[in-house]
Amino acid sequence: xxxxxxxxSRQARPGRLLFxxxxxxxxxxxxxxxxxxxxxxxxxxxxxxxDALGQLTVSLPLFVMAFLTLAYGSLSDRLGRRPVLIGxxxxxxxxxxxxxxxxxxxxxxxxxxxxxxxxxxxxxxARAIVRDxxxxxxxxxxxxxxxxAFALGPMLSVPLGGWLxxxxxxxxxxxxxxxxxxxxxxxVFLAVAESHPPAARRxxxxxxxxxxxxxxxxxxxxxxxxxxxxxxxxxxxxxxxPASAIVMIDYLGYSPEAYGFWFPLFPAGFxxxxxxxxxxSGRVPVETMVLAGSLLQPxxxxxxxxxxxxxxxxxxxxxxPAFFITFxxxxxxxxxxxxxxxxxxxxxxxxxGIGSFMxxxxxxxxxxxxxxxxxxxxxxxxxxxxxxxxxGLVAGVAAFxxxxxxxxxx
Numbered sequence: 001x002x003x004x005x006x007x008x009s010r011q012a013r014p015g016r017l018l019f020x021x022x023x024x025x026x027x028x029x030x031x032x033x034x035x036x037x038x039x040x041x042x043x044x045x046x047x048x049x050x051d052a053l054g055q056l057t058v059s060l061p062l063f064v065m066a067f068l069t070l071a072y073g074s075l076s077d078r079l080g081r082r083p084v085l086i087g088x089x090x091x092x093x094x095x096x097x098x099x100x101x102x103x104x105x106x107x108x109x110x111x112x113x114x115x116x117x118x119x120x121x122x123x124x125x126a127r128a129i130v131r132d133x134x135x136x137x138x139x140x141x142x143x144x145x146x147x148x149a150f151a152l153g154p155m156l157s158v159p160l161g162g163w164l165x166x167x168x169x170x171x172x173x174x175x176x177x178x179x180x181x182x183x184x185x186x187x188v189f190l191a192v193a194e195s196h197p198p199a200a201r202r203x204x205x206x207x208x209x210x211x212x213x214x215x216x217x218x219x220x221x222x223x224x225x226x227x228x229x230x231x232x233x234x235x236x237x238x239x240x241x242p243a244s245a246i247v248m249i250d251y252l253g254y255s256p257e258a259y260g261f262w263f264p265l266f267p268a269g270f271x272x273x274x275x276x277x278x279x280x281s282g283r284v285p286v287e288t289m290v291l292a293g294s295l296l297q298p299x300x301x302x303x304x305x306x307x308x309x310x311x312x313x314x315x316x317x318x319x320x321p322a323f324f325i326t327f328x329x330x331x332x333x334x335x336x337x338x339x340x341x342x343x344x345x346x347x348x349x350x351x352x353g354i355g356s357f358m359x360x361x362x363x364x365x366x367x368x369x370x371x372x373x374x375x376x377x378x379x380x381x382x383x384x385x386x387x388x389x390x391x392g393l394v395a396g397v398a399a400f401x402x403x404x405x406x407x408x409x410x
Contacts (some may be wrong), residue, residue: 029119035161042170049199061116066360068120073353088121093181099176132195141281148274231358232392235366273330293332295397
């Protein structure tokens with residue numbers, strides 16, 4: 001049996017190897033961004049730069065990754081998933097190597113942006129491949145489990161980065177990322193066959209064709225509702241985790257160790273929410289799960305606001321609402337992503353790119369808004385969570401109300 005025949009056989013019977021490879025491709029970019037957090041102090045010392053430039057090595061790549069997800073999805077609709085995914089991963093490895101060799105902050109920033117540009121491919125394309133391989137019937141379930149596995153990345157990346165920096169210096173994080181990129185590219189080459197054959201691809205058309213695809217998707221109100229709901233959900237998640245540290249440590253006076261003890265309730269809620277979405281998939285429509293998550297989150301934020309207004313904040317009254325907020329995120333986010341991709345027809349890659357962009361961009365936007373408003377009290381956290389919950393509720397209700405609207409055609 002030839003290599004191409006082996007890949008086609010694996011593609012016809014999707015299993016654990018394919019799913020594990022897609023998880024690695026999805027986690028690659030975000031993990032590399034967050035693994036670098038412990039390296040920033042070493043960068044500032046080693047390259048002799050100010051705090052603002054040091055922090056730019058974290059914030060600038062996040063925005064690059066967000067915007068590049070838009071390009072990868074549409075490119076894969078025209079060129080196929082496999083070559084675009086492998087090319088993106090190799091670009092990620094090259095950017096990581098360039099960053100590791102950087103002797104100035106400007107070369108490091110350039111390398112980090114190239115790394116982020118490559119890392120965006122997995123975030124966007126894994127969901128499109130899931131749609132191709134598993135079909136619309138299993139789409140919501142598989143994306144829920146993919147998102148559940150993806151949530152483990154932030155839990156592992158910062159401790160791993162800290163261990164590497166402590167033992168081998170800040171450049172070791174980038175060397176590790178470069179080697180990981182090469183390994184993941186090899187895994188994709190061996191385990192992922194082309195899931196979007198030429199007959200199913202969008203015709204070319206360059207920039208005008210890309211604009212037509214995005215225009216067709218963004219004119220669909222139902223798809224807009226799904227992607228706005230996923231963006232609002234991500235905003236709440238990106239804000240709640242770091243903001244709770246400020247409230248608990250700076251405002252209430254607890255130690256960082258105490259915060260670390262309670263913090264696992266954040267990922268636990270998100271993991272269980274995605275697990276519930278996966279188990280309910282096929283029995284409960286995605287629109288209903290999106291609506292459920294959109295209703296649960298503002299109800300929980302309202303309870304947290306009452307605790308804050310009454311001066312009754314304790315670890316219990318911070319982290320129990322946080323658990324249910326992230327549980328609502330887990331139910332709503334994966335379901336909204338599945339709903340958007342399912343609607344898109346042969347533009348599934350483009351829809352996956354839009355969903356990934358909204359997830360990353362809204363997360364960064366609301367996190368930055370909280371940073372501007374933060375004053376050491378719970379007030380800014382309540383305000384920003386209220387904004388994300390209101391946006392998510394409007395989008396979730398709209399997705400449910402428009403559930404009988406048709407999908408897009410070719």
